[in-house]
Amino acid sequence: LTAPPRQGQCPTLSIPPVLPVGASGPLVKLANLLSRSHLATSLPLPSERDHLRPRMDLVVFMIDIKSKYSLKNVETSLAYVDASFFLGKVCFLVTGVGRVNACSIETNAVRKLGETYCSPVLFCELELEGIRAATAQRLVRMLRICAGLVPGVSALSFVSLMRKSDDD
Amino acid sequence: MAEGRAPRAGADGKKFERRRRAAAAMAEEAPEDGAVRTLPSLRRLSRALPFGRSHGRLTVPALCSQEKADPQKTAFVLRKAWTLYSVTPLYGFRRARLRDYARLLGAFIAAEKQKGLAVEVGVELDIKVALSSLADIRGSELDQAALLVQLSSRSRSSSRNSEDKPVWLGWFCSVFGDELSESVPEHFTCLPLFLSHGAESYTALVGSWFQKTFDCCFRRLAISPLNLSWMVAMWAGCKLDRAASAVELVFSVPRLAQPLDISYAIHPEDAKALWDTVQKTPGEITHEEVDVFMDCLYAHFHRHFKIHLSAAKLVKISTAIASAQCDGIVKVRPLGAGCSNAGQIKQLYLKVSWFFCMISYKELLNPQF
Numbered sequence: 001l002t003a004p005p006r007q008g009q010c011p012t013l014s015i016p017p018v019l020p021v022g023a024s025g026p027l028v029k030l031a032n033l034l035s036r037s038h039l040a041t042s043l044p045l046p047s048e049r050d051h052l053r054p055r056m057d058l059v060v061f062m063i064d065i066k067s068k069y070s071l072k073n074v075e076t077s078l079a080y081v082d083a084s085f086f087l088g089k090v091c092f093l094v095t096g097v098g099r100v101n102a103c104s105i106e107t108n109a110v111r112k113l114g115e116t117y118c119s120p121v122l123f124c125e126l127e128l129e130g131i132r133a134a135t136a137q138r139l140v141r142m143l144r145i146c147a148g149l150v151p152g153v154s155a156l157s158f159v160s161l162m163r164k165s166d167d168d
Numbered sequence: 169m170a171e172g173r174a175p176r177a178g179a180d181g182k183k184f185e186r187r188r189r190a191a192a193a194m195a196e197e198a199p200e201d202g203a204v205r206t207l208p209s210l211r212r213l214s215r216a217l218p219f220g221r222s223h224g225r226l227t228v229p230a231l232c233s234q235e236k237a238d239p240q241k242t243a244f245v246l247r248k249a250w251t252l253y254s255v256t257p258l259y260g261f262r263r264a265r266l267r268d269y270a271r272l273l274g275a276f277i278a279a280e281k282q283k284g285l286a287v288e289v290g291v292e293l294d295i296k297v298a299l300s301s302l303a304d305i306r307g308s309e310l311d312q313a314a315l316l317v318q319l320s321s322r323s324r325s326s327s328r329n330s331e332d333k334p335v336w337l338g339w340f341c342s343v344f345g346d347e348l349s350e351s352v353p354e355h356f357t358c359l360p361l362f363l364s365h366g367a368e369s370y371t372a373l374v375g376s377w378f379q380k381t382f383d384c385c386f387r388r389l390a391i392s393p394l395n396l397s398w399m400v401a402m403w404a405g406c407k408l409d410r411a412a413s414a415v416e417l418v419f420s421v422p423r424l425a426q427p428l429d430i431s432y433a434i435h436p437e438d439a440k441a442l443w444d445t446v447q448k449t450p451g452e453i454t455h456e457e458v459d460v461f462m463d464c465l466y467a468h469f470h471r472h473f474k475i476h477l478s479a480a481k482l483v484k485i486s487t488a489i490a491s492a493q494c495d496g497i498v499k500v501r502p503l504g505a506g507c508s509n510a511g512q513i514k515q516l517y518l519k520v521s522w523f524f525c526m527i528s529y530k531e532l533l534n535p536q537f
Contacts, residue, residue: 065394068462069479101390101494102481106398106455 041073057147058089060139065096068104072114078117088155089146090119093135098125120162173529177241210489241304244316244337245500251371252389252496253530255340257356262314266299269381273297273317276377277370296320296332307344307522312359314341319370333521336366343522361384361521363498369432389496393482396492397526401458402523403487404436405443412436412488413501415467420482428482432469490520498524 018091059081064070074092081090092114095101107123124135146155274297281295298318305314316339320332340359352358364371375386391399404415414433420426446461447453466477484493492498500520 067479067483068466069476072478101392104393104478104482106394107453 009039041043044090056089057090059085060091060093060144062095063105063110064092064100065094065103065105065107069107071105075113084142086117086119088119088157090117091139091142092117092121093139094121094123095126097123098127102130116161120159181190188514195527220274224321235396241302246502247499248337248365249497249499250365250529252524253362253364253375253386254389255360255362255378255387257352257358258378258384259356261357261382263301272381273299273374273377274321277319277373280373294322295335296322301337301476302341305339305341305521306345307342310350311344311401312342312357315359317374319366319374335371336364336374338362338364338366340373341521341525343525361389361525368390375477389524391492391494391496391527393494396482396494397462398453398458398506399490399492399523400439401443401446401461402453403489403520404434404439405447406487407440408490413486415439416484416486416491417477417482418486419477420483421434421480429476429483430475432465432477434465439487470489 003026061074061077062070063074092110094107097107110121122135122138125131126135142158144150145153145158149152194280265395274295277295296319298316298320300316302314302316302319306312317337318334321334322332340362342359342361364374377385378384400415400417413436415436416434417432418431421430442464443461444466446457448457463478469475471475478525482494485491490498490500490502
């Protein structure tokens with residue numbers, strides 16, 4: 001079993017000239033809380049490093065509710081994910097929900113995305129340290145399940161459990 | 169699964185809180201499938217609003233035509249920068265007592281000035297208060313008529329015949345809030361949108377008097393970038409007889425060493441042409457249509473400047489009909505002499521206030537902190 005990493009998508013790191021966020025962004029803080037995670041701004045990943053990359057157990061798509069661009073970025077990146085990942089190894093993380101007055105995308109659009117790709121949607125606010133730590137813990141727990149480290153629970157059974165509770 | 173909804177706090181009456189929960193519970197039902205509606209019902213209202221658990225569709229309501237449409241009465245709305253507030257229902261408000269209320273408010277302001285809360289330094293001013301009802305500003309017969317509060321000053325030194333100078337204006341209105349009104353208990357009056365123009369100190373005085381007298385709560389209404397894009401889509405597509413001013417979008421890019429403001433101006437004809445190709449059913453706007461409209465504008469900008477506006481924050485929009493800012497400041501523009509039909513003008517302005525009322529209802533049903 002290779003080291004279980006995760007991937008994140010953050011639109012703010014890749015846009016040409018105007019919108020840098022840089023190393024101080026809350027996304028990077030989240031990544032730091034999750035050891036050995038691989039951060040990517042969009043897919044597909046560059047192929048030069050394929051041989052160095054370990055097996056991915058969980059892909060986390062990050063959508064910033066304040067940025068429509070992040071949603072578009074995630075939508076285009078989804079096309080590059082292998083279909084087998086959608087059996088419980090993909091999740092959507094929506095950040096910035098604490099400030100709905102700055103919101104540029106409809107939460108319905110994200111929920112629909114989650115339904116279309118049969119993957120859970122988590123809402124969080126990465127600007128706050130407490131929530132950031134809690135979110136990192138949740139992701140690590142999901143990761144352990146996806147990597148098969150929790151006996152008796154598979155990624156697929158876990159995700160269908162999450163969807164059931166969402167419908168309630 | 170955690171939803172990022174902040175805990176609800178506030179000083180609203182208990183009854184209103186129960187109503188709010190009931191409304192939220194009703195909103196949890198499965199959305200109906202795309203029937204065209206003319207009047208939004210409360211259940212469908214909370215789902216028809218841009219944020220709701222809905223399929224994101226707005227039907228611009230057909231406003232009842234009022235034969236005695238007097239443009240003079242509503243002319244005060246134009247050309248002023250109004251600050252928006254959302255107001256919880258007023259308890260114990262009676263239309264018949266407007267003169268009494270005016271007197272009480274005047275006394276309150278005078279008392280506060282005595283206490284040393286000087287609103288104008290160095291000038292001895294008597295503030296006269298006038299409250300009036302505006303039957304013209306409402307969506308349907310079931311709406312409450314708008315309430316206008318006028319503060320005018322008369323300098324003590326001048327003669328009695330001198331005219332009062334208006335120093336502050338504020339008005340409450342409800343446009344198609346009938347479903348919301350139906351759901352509030354007896355003795356409550358629903359006027360969810362408050363607009364003020366004038367010194368902030370007067371707004372605070374009037375606001376605190378209303379809050380004390382009618383047990384209501386005022387909150388500044390912020391307009392999200394999502395709502396601003398709905399407004400651009402709605403108003404850029406309106407047909408105007410005269411030459412309209414450009415459609416302008418202002419974006420702010422924070423978190424840079426020097427914050428950047430980007431202003432994007434679009435020729436009104438082009439904007440209207442674009443919206444006409446996007447909109448499928450006249451009188452109805454869907455979330456997808458607004459999305460496509462905005463994406464076209466962003467794509468055009470990106471082609472020229474290689475900047476993704478969709479990652480910036482839309483903070484201000486300006487069209488020929490009205491302009492709005494994210495901090496809740498709006499301005500309604502006059503349509504000019506070319507528009508001869510007074511009824512048509514009024515319809516247009518009512519539609520503008522209707523949209524702001526919608527945002528206010530959403531705020532009242534589901535406040536975010």
